[in-house]
Amino acid sequence: MGHDYDGIRELDNKLPFWWQAIFYLTIIFSFGYWAYYHVLDIGPDQWQRYEAELARAEADAASRSAGKAELSDELLLAYSQDSAKVAAGQADYTTFCVPCHGANGEGGIGPNLTDPYWIHGAKPMEIHKIVSEGVATAGMPAWKSVLGDTRVEQVVAYVLTLKGKNVPGKEPQGEKVEE
CATH class of the missing domain: 1.10.760.10 (Cytochrome c-like domain)
Incomplete structure (x- = not known):
């Protein structure tokens, strides 16, 4: 069944399979993501990743300055x-x-x-x-x-x-x- 507007004919074609597959896989992924980060609270949140990176940077700075005399x-x-x-x-x-x-x-x-x-x-x-x-x-x-x-x-x-x-x-x- 189609529509005709100003000489432009629009048809109701089915979406390609690969397009539908990506759509449904995205929905499945979003449920897994939601469960991993929000329901089960397994994954680190942004604040935890920030603190881990900050600790790693401080450890790197401390190791670089270890053994180096204090500048004076x-x-x-x-x-x-x-x-x-x-x-x-x-x-x-x-x-x-x-x-x-x-x-x-x-x-x-x-x-x-x-x-x-x-x-x-x-x-x-x-x-x-x-x-x-x-x-x-x-x-x-x-x-x-x-x-x-x-x-x-x-x-x-x-x-x-x-x-x-x-x-x-x-x-x-x-x-x-x-x-």
Whole structure:
């Protein structure tokens, strides 16, 4: 039995078998899903999966940091005495920092890193924070996501070797820091 609308003839054809099979299998699956997650409460819900993933991430972070010394001013100063860390930091500095701070730390777009004047702090941990998190208002990008923790520490070690060299360059900015 068909219908005719504006010259378009519509027929009542049966749905293909594969289409009906998928429909009925979906209904059967939904009953199983409903029983598994809601009636029998066997399957983990979204909150339980979240907590499991969070615990796994915390365990991974703890295992990565196990055996690694707590980062401090003293540790970063010690890194600045380690020629391998300084050389690795210099390589990353050359790649990522030279466009703004100059090849010798003399400054350019960014501040001079060799004079005793510092805008956001001159302590090793303050420098580490600046390199890691950046300073959005000053146009300094955060490098932690690009370099990772180890390479940021190496760059800081290299920057610490530049302090006090007073290379001619950009005029002093910030407050004078006595060490």
